[in-house]
Amino acid sequence: MSELALNMRGMVKRYGGIPVLKEVDFAVRVGEIHALLGENGAGKTTLMNILGGVVQMDAGTVELFGKPITIESTRSMQEKGVAFIHQELNVVNDLTVYENMFLGRELRTRFGTVDVNAMCEETERIFNLMQVQVNPRALVGSLETSTKQIVEIARSLLMNAKIIIMDEPTTSLAQHEIDRVFQLMKNLAHQHQVAIIFISHKLGEVVAFCDYYTVLRNGEKVAEGPITQEDGLPIDQADIARMMVGQDVLSVEVFRERPLGEVVLKVDNLSVGRHVHDVSFNLKKGEILGITGLLGDGKEQLVRSLFGDLPNDGGTIELCGKPYQPSHPSHGKKSGLGFLPANRKENAIIKDLSIQSNITIVCLEQCKSGPALSFKLERQMAEKAREELSIKAASLDNPITSLSGGNQQKAVLSKWLDANPSVLILSNPTQGVDVGAKNEIYAQIMKLAEQGVATIITSGEAKEIMKICDRVLVMYHGRVCGELDRSQMTEENIMILSTGGACTVDRSEAKCSTIN
């Protein structure tokens, strides 16, 4: 166990004079799952990009299995056995599973044609090893997001990687799949002597599955050590979080009791295609309603149809006492809804526009003076948002993509502030966001609720729901299978409901129906 798979010493990287890595040492032993932790912008992605051959270092030495190496390119690092699984999915939707697995390294028959059967068998073998059922000939585009992720992990296994870097690989996976993937990772690391570097913001996973941790903060290593402490117990999550941000944040209480107003949104028997069936609920002024469930539960389709992004097939909606039948997102917006979609990069970021233009895109009409846009008014709106959500940006004129994930999320959230929505729908509002920014976003949501905004939050993380919601609807296979108020919210209750199990909470309090 003591042999070093990777030894990086004195790593230095500057971007335009700004040091993002200040002489960082980072070592990973053979056969361990090593958690690399830190807030967005701490330097962990840069460090891994150096290792993956994506960016060049300014100073430092790298040894692989005791041998000093020079890092030339992504390709050369792949050949040296370093696989990089990025946060964003990196699969070709129009190809089949086996074609994706062997992309660029296709097996050939004696006649030089591609050997489909051999590739399918090999793919099958990897999936068996991972204990997952995926048809190698299925089109990747037809698979669920989680399965796509599994295909990507399988691909690195196929390449016989000795060191696998996983950058937040579980953000799009459901809990049981996360467990399965980690079981497999453990197996790989401990039985097959693969070193795994694991970047995540989910400290629960880190404590449960990793062997060792290194924490970076502002480009410096601030702590490292084994997950299992000398007393045989795992390290406390709050301790790690403190090391990451340099202050006590996990225990920050954001939820505040406040009086709720009259019903703003009334949904009756709403159905959306094959995803959502007969969903009914009320939402009061100033209330924060959580909607949770496992992957494929229909919560995303439900909120998208509320905003007008998906057509509904029956059911009635009342908004502020008036019937509301959304036909298009522009209609939802005009009716007083705001919507922050899940998957920021795909659905929320307008990559070619500046930070300012991304913030003002929703309420641009308010920045007009006459027929023309007033740069002054627009700047005021963006500055206000920057202040309100403490968006950390060198200049609002920089591209939105220059921001870290947390600040991007704050920017896309802030674009709805000036629309004064009566109902704000937030899908996975803290997806891919570090601990510090998470709390800032929660605080903002709570502040809006206190101002009377009725909020719907969808999230797969029970902790997030418990942190901020007054009430939660749990969905299972497109139906609301339970409702819990704040006093009944426990991770256990939420999990039981979202797996379709019978409800154990008091039936007079919670509306429960058993599915199948």
Added chain:
Amino acid sequence: MQHNQLSRDHRAGMRKFMDQYSIMLITVVMIAIATLLQGTTFLSLSNFINIIRSNSVVGIIAFGMSLVIISGHIDLSVGAQMVLVASVSIDVVNRTGSAVLGVLAAFAFSCTLSLMTGLIVTKGRVPSFIVTLGLQYIYRSILIYSLNGGGTTTSNAGYASISNYSLFGWLPLQILYFFIMAAIFWFVSKRTVLGRHIYAVGSNEKAARLSGIKTDRIKIISFVLLGATIAVAAVAESSRMGSINSTSSGVSYELNAIAMAVIGGVAMEGGKGRITNTMFGAFIFGLINNILTLIGVNTRLVNAFKGAIIIVAVLLQRKSKER
């Protein structure tokens, strides 16, 4: 930290500067080369007016084309549409004797055609490349059929003066149209809500839609604005010549317009581009022709140089982005 912040801002500023002005740099370098080769012949006012005038018709279309490409689409039918619109305009002038009615007819007809293009693209969910490829054949064929393979002419003096009259005796109105259109399209793209929405739709349609933007409407309006530039081009061209020909007029105008936009830095994937740089793209097109003529290179080679410039311009812009 303060110092680092400054230097990063400085760097970002540099990159932005290169992004924005590399095309002007190319223009200046070309002018410098031509001046070295030709001296004052090249630098004369009349030569510059020639350069701009010879490319102003396609240049006007290039402004509309830029918007459509920024919105994430393309229009391959503009050349044929321009001649079709010009033939209608000439017909109306000849029937009514009124140049004004001819111009109005050109606008009405061209915008209607482009509205139809936009509707098929958005409501029919057919890629604009395909739709306009088809329309191009249809327009050209109808034109050749209705004009029996020949052309149509007008001798209306008012109509002729639209393009040929020179302000102060030296500034042809046609050049003025080019700059007026540049100003209008710059204003629309940079200073209006519509313009911002066009960039947003071209950059990330999903995100634009989920921000409450009526994306289909934005795309249709971009096509209609292109239709307006085609009308201006049609009038300018037919007024200058007094005629159009069903087979030889407007040939490969669409590709030239796209080329000017691309040289100016408009990205084919949408979301990126500047009207001012498209204007420089049009200058460069004229410069190539002019320089080659002045130094006595066979003008049959002109398209080879244009092709090279397109590739080099895009390469330079890519490089400045990577830095």
